[in-house]
Amino acid sequence: MARCPHCNYKLQLIDVRAECPVCGVNIPNYNWEGRLEEDAVNAEKSFASFRKRMNAFKSSLFGNKFRIARFVLTFAPLIFLLIPMIKMNVNLPFGGESEYVSVLTIILDFVNGNVDLGSMISFMSLPKSGTAFILLYVSLALVVLAIVAAVINFVVLIIAAFGYHAKGNMILCALSIVFTAASVVTVLVSSSMFSSSIPEVMSISLSFGLFAAIIFFAVNFAMNYISGKQFKKEKAAVNS
Numbered sequence: 001m002a003r004c005p006h007c008n009y010k011l012q013l014i015d016v017r018a019e020c021p022v023c024g025v026n027i028p029n030y031n032w033e034g035r036l037e038e039d040a041v042n043a044e045k046s047f048a049s050f051r052k053r054m055n056a057f058k059s060s061l062f063g064n065k066f067r068i069a070r071f072v073l074t075f076a077p078l079i080f081l082l083i084p085m086i087k088m089n090v091n092l093p094f095g096g097e098s099e100y101v102s103v104l105t106i107i108l109d110f111v112n113g114n115v116d117l118g119s120m121i122s123f124m125s126l127p128k129s130g131t132a133f134i135l136l137y138v139s140l141a142l143v144v145l146a147i148v149a150a151v152i153n154f155v156v157l158i159i160a161a162f163g164y165h166a167k168g169n170m171i172l173c174a175l176s177i178v179f180t181a182a183s184v185v186t187v188l189v190s191s192s193m194f195s196s197s198i199p200e201v202m203s204i205s206l207s208f209g210l211f212a213a214i215i216f217f218a219v220n221f222a223m224n225y226i227s228g229k230q231f232k233k234e235k236a237a238v239n240s
Contacts, residue, residue: 005030053162060161060231070223073216074157077176078150080213081143086136086187089203100207103143129202132193136204139186146179146213153220164235166228173221180214 002011004020004027011020018026061071084100123133153172160168184206191204 056164057161059234060164060227061157066223067227070220070227071157073220073223074150074154076216077180077213077220078147080209080216081147081150081180083209084207085139085143085183085209086207087205089205091201102209103140103147106140128197129194132190132197135186135190135193139183139190142179142183142186143210146176146183149176149179150217164231166224166231169224170221170228173217173224177214177217177221180210180217184210184214 003009004011004023004025006025006027007020007023009020009022018028020027060067062068082102082104084102084105086101087098088101089098120133120137124130124137126133149172153169153176156168156172160166187204187206187210191206194202194204
């Protein structure tokens with residue numbers, strides 16, 4: 001239960017009047033000037049804190065040309081992860097075809113109903129090339145993980161800007177490098193297995209997109225590392 005701000009009397013449910021039943025002070029209007037001044041001080045502190053956070057946000061993301069480049073280049077790896085990652089050549093008795101495959105084209109094929117999921121699963125049980133297909137699917141899954149990490153990296157970049165942080169971005173860039181590099185390895189191993197098992201039927205070759213993504217992830221990692229060093233100095237200057 002509430003108490004009277006003047007005499008500290010514990011108000012009861014039956015005390016519905018504005019005046020305290022013990023000391024008679026008007027509770028809603030008690031010390032209203034002091035409370036108004038306190039509210040003004042608190043509002044000023046809140047606004048100062050908000051302005052400080054917004055200044056940190058703008059400085060962290062767009063404080064100089066280097067940080068603007070860091071912000072823009074955060075998107076670059078995503079672009080290269082979405083372009084075709086492999087070229088697939090299929091030779092069948094009644095004709096052959098070449099197709100460029102990317103995560104984006106696969107998603108669009110799924111949306112448009114152009115993917116036979118049952119056939120894709122059955123490929124994994126083929127006696128000669130089943131393992132190669134499994135590795136190919138794993139490489140695609142690894143690219144998806146790299147894309148997810150890259151998207152989260154951008155979200156973290158925005159959130160961390162309010163507090164001059166860059167460590168989370170470094171971790172996500174490192175994870176993206178690991179996922180993309182692992183995808184490259186699995187594609188190369190899969191390509192080698194196709195070449196040794198069914199070279200007359202199917203072959204795959206790696207595109208430049210994954211290598212470009214790794215390079216840009218590494219650039220982002222380095223830029224976040226440098227930014228983190230700069231942020232420490234700025235935070236120390238602000239807190240001093």
